[in-house]
Amino acid sequence: MVYELEVKDLHVSVDGKQILKGVNFKVKQGEIHAIMGPNGSGKSTLAYTIMGHPRYKINNGEIILNGESIGGLTADKRARKGLFLAFQYPVTVSGVNLTSFLRSSYDSIHSPNGTPGKGGVPFIQFKRTLDQKLNLLQIDPSFTSRYLNEGFSGGEKKKCEILQMAMLEPRIAVLDETDTGLDIDALKVVAEGVNKLAGPDLGVAIITHYQRILRYISPQFVHVMFEGKIVHSGGKELADQLEEKGYGWIKGGA
Amino acid sequence: MAGVSRETVKELIKLRSEPDWLAEIRLKAWETFEKTPLEQSSMYVRHTDLRSVDLKTLEALPSPRSSNLPAELETYIKESSESSLHLQVDSSLAKVSPAAELARKKVIFTDISTAIKQHRDLIEPYFRNRAIKAEEDKLVALNTALFANGVFLYVPNDVHLEAPTRSVKVLNKLGVGMFNLSIIVMGNGSKATFVEEGYSGDHQTNKIQSLQSNVLEIHLGEGAELNTADIQSFSNNVVIFTNRRALSGRDSNLNWVACPLGGQFTRANTSAILDGPGANAQQVEVVFGSGEQQFDLASTLSHIGQHTTGDIYSTGVFKDKSKGMFKGMIKIGKTGIGSNSFLSEHSLLLNPQARADAIPALEIETNDVKCSHSASVAQIDEEQIFYLMTRGLDEQTARSVIVKGFFESALRKVQLPDLKERVAGFLDEKWERGR
Ligand SMILES: Nc1ncnc2c1ncn2[C@@H]1O[C@H](COP(=O)(O)OP(=O)(O)OP(=O)(O)O)[C@@H](O)[C@H]1O
Numbered sequence: 050m051v052y053e054l055e056v057k058d059l060h061v062s063v064d065g066k067q068i069l070k071g072v073n074f075k076v077k078q079g080e081i082h083a084i085m086g087p088n089g090s091g092k093s094t095l096a097y098t099i100m101g102h103p104r105y106k107i108n109n110g111e112i113i114l115n116g117e118s119i120g121g122l123t124a125d126k127r128a129r130k131g132l133f134l135a136f137q138y139p140v141t142v143s144g145v146n147l148t149s150f151l152r153s154s155y156d157s158i159h160s161p162n163g164t165p166g167k168g169g170v171p172f173i174q175f176k177r178t179l180d181q182k183l184n185l186l187q188i189d190p191s192f193t194s195r196y197l198n199e200g201f202s203g204g205e206k207k208k209c210e211i212l213q214m215a216m217l218e219p220r221i222a223v224l225d226e227t228d229t230g231l232d233i234d235a236l237k238v239v240a241e242g243v244n245k246l247a248g249p250d251l252g253v254a255i256i257t258h259y260q261r262i263l264r265y266i267s268p269q270f271v272h273v274m275f276e277g278k279i280v281h282s283g284g285k286e287l288a289d290q291l292e293e294k295g296y297g298w299i300k301g302g303a
Numbered sequence: 304m305a306g307v308s309r310e311t312v313k314e315l316i317k318l319r320s321e322p323d324w325l326a327e328i329r330l331k332a333w334e335t336f337e338k339t340p341l342e343q344s345s346m347y348v349r350h351t352d353l354r355s356v357d358l359k360t361l362e363a364l365p366s367p368r369s370s371n372l373p374a375e376l377e378t379y380i381k382e383s384s385e386s387s388l389h390l391q392v393d394s395s396l397a398k399v400s401p402a403a404e405l406a407r408k409k410v411i412f413t414d415i416s417t418a419i420k421q422h423r424d425l426i427e428p429y430f431r432n433r434a435i436k437a438e439e440d441k442l443v444a445l446n447t448a449l450f451a452n453g454v455f456l457y458v459p460n461d462v463h464l465e466a467p468t469r470s471v472k473v474l475n476k477l478g479v480g481m482f483n484l485s486i487i488v489m490g491n492g493s494k495a496t497f498v499e500e501g502y503s504g505d506h507q508t509n510k511i512q513s514l515q516s517n518v519l520e521i522h523l524g525e526g527a528e529l530n531t532a533d534i535q536s537f538s539n540n541v542v543i544f545t546n547r548r549a550l551s552g553r554d555s556n557l558n559w560v561a562c563p564l565g566g567q568f569t570r571a572n573t574s575a576i577l578d579g580p581g582a583n584a585q586q587v588e589v590v591f592g593s594g595e596q597q598f599d600l601a602s603t604l605s606h607i608g609q610h611t612t613g614d615i616y617s618t619g620v621f622k623d624k625s626k627g628m629f630k631g632m633i634k635i636g637k638t639g640i641g642s643n644s645f646l647s648e649h650s651l652l653l654n655p656q657a658r659a660d661a662i663p664a665l666e667i668e669t670n671d672v673k674c675s676h677s678a679s680v681a682q683i684d685e686e687q688i689f690y691l692m693t694r695g696l697d698e699q700t701a702r703s704v705i706v707k708g709f710f711e712s713a714l715r716k717v718q719l720p721d722l723k724e725r726v727a728g729f730l731d732e733k734w735e736r737g738r
């Protein structure tokens with residue numbers, strides 16, 4: 050079965066303020082989408098809402114994963130159904146060892162009964178997978194003995210998000226500005242990482258407002274968000290147009 | 304004989320056949336106790352000050368028959384032939400077992416009464432000139448009058464002890480007054496570890512209160528190094544008053560860890576007097592309150608010598624209706640030139656009714672010092688919970704991961720890996736137990 054995430058006429062408000070005003074969007078396993086748009090257009094709001102942030106209220110519309118409406122599920126349940134969000138601003142959790150965090154996270158996603166902490170995947174198997182992914186993403190193993198995002202540089206935080214994605218093996222991943230704050234070398238490493246993970250089993254929606262990551266990751270679909278709506282959708286050429294003309298020309302609407 | 308009075312003091316002196324010099328000190332301390340007013344603290348409300356402990360019924364004298372160790376505690380105490388153990392149940396000494404290396408190295412590790420009898424020359428000066436004076440604190444006066452147990456640890460110059468020395472206190476009966484005084488003397492260049500542990504038999508729900516009064520005095524010679532910890536998980540009908548003070552000699556090193564988990568009310572005053580130039584002290588305090596527990600914790604670093612260094616890391620997690628107060632104080636005297644001091648007090652509240660206060664104080668009388676502090680009291684961050692949940696952890700697990708991480712932030716300062724693991728184990732256990 051090919052997984053499909055569908056966002057249908059999504060209206061979302063946060064703290065009483067209407068932000069998404071009817072978003073329609075679809076992503077399947079194996080596809081790469083880019084969602085672009087100016088600051089404040091609602092890209093992160095869409096990402097948070099897809100993942101189930103409790104502050105983002107769905108006033109209208111639906112989020113559907115393989116025909117099932119998941120708008121009422123908590124974030125952990127969505128994660129277990131194969132959704133992943135790489136945060137624009139990854140959160141620091143002091144004193145939480147990255148390896149043991151990855152272990153409980155891995156367990157809660159991959160252990161057959163889905164009960165975190167109990168039973169779960171044998172440590173050896175977990176460790177083998179972790180070493181594999183570290184190698185794939187060219188991350189130094191000593192990285193995982195640090196605390197979760199504590200004292201990480203911007204680039205390290207983004208790498209850590211990609212490492213988590215690699216470990217959890219989601220079916221649909223939303224990457225919220227995973228490219229911002231990276232220098233060109235870090236950007237290449239992260240982009241290569243995404244390319245290595247992408248494939249027939251993973252559907253990706255890359256949120257970005259820069260063109261440059263799209264030189265390394267080639268999307269089949271490009272969407273432009275403006276004032277809480279997707280106002281244009283097209284192929285890769287749309288991204289080139291945006292590069293040339295900026296967002297100004299969109300403002301007239303679709 | 305039940306109750307605490309001047310007669311009790313006399314009885315104790317007779318029971319232990321104590322020398323006149325000590326009898327005099329005890330009776331004088333009793334007078335001081337009687338005439339000193341109760342300390343004022345915003346936390347000392349009904350049920351938590353000394354008035355809530357019934358001095359008329361408290362059983363403070365060691366009973367002739369030593370009580371047995373409750374079976375459920377044996378697993379905790381994990382006796383090992385390598386470490387030295389001082390074990391007491393209620394006010395009676397159960398046993399003192401020094402490790403083999405002690406005799407070889409001429410280290411004294413014994414209970415305080417035996418030390419008074421057998422090592423008078425060594426111990427008397429520390430009674431004549433106490434590190435903490437009875438006049439300073441009503442509860443220290445009471446302790447001086449009534450201490451029936453405690454450890455005397457004497458480590459000669461340049462002796463290094465490999466294994467830890469332990470003082471284990473068990474409250475088994477109800478309505479006990481347990482008064483302990485421990486004195487540690489570390490010779491120049493010596494090195495040791497001293498761990499105090501407190502446990503209760505299973506009477507969580509009983510309302511009859513016990514009082515645990517604990518005084519610890521530490522004398523560090525030049526270049527001496529001591530790691531010390533106090534971990535207690537008494538049941539919640541125990542009121543605990545603790546005073547600890549270290550007098551630190553030149554270039555000495557002190558690491559202490561306090562982990563109060565049990566008790567209805569805990570008041571602990573900890574201070575390091577960094578007298579000798581280059582002396583260093585680190586205090587790590589990790590508190591986890593639940594139910595209606597209250598903790599009133601004061602930590603002081605007093606920089607008197609030049610180039611002395613010190614850190615206080617106080618960390619608290621408070622759930623239910625528990626309350627905590629961290630009173631951190633850094634004093635740098637006129638002579639403390641070039642000192643470097645840091646104070647941090649951070650608390651996490653898990654329920655709307657839990658409370659914590661951080662009251663940092665800096666008293667600096669000289670320039671050319673480094674001194675800083677940070678303090679916070681916060682709820683668990685919802686963004687952290689969401690972040691962890693997006694990684695598959697359910698909400699409860701996410702909270703637990705955040706709290707354990709918060710503890711870890713303090714525990715990583717604990718220098719001895721074994722000790723760190725021990726304390727982490729106690730915290731975990733209380734977390735799992737849920738109260
Ligand atoms: N808690 C909130 N209360 C009020 N307004 C909010 C809140 N959170 C976000 N907004 C507003 O919602 C709008 C969309 O924000 P969002 O973060 O989704 O934009 P974005 O497209 O991701 O922007 P950027 O490119 O800067 O990341 C912005 O105008 C923002 O100020």
Ligand SMILES: [Mg+2]
Nearest residue numbers: 092093094137
């Ligand atoms: Mg954004």
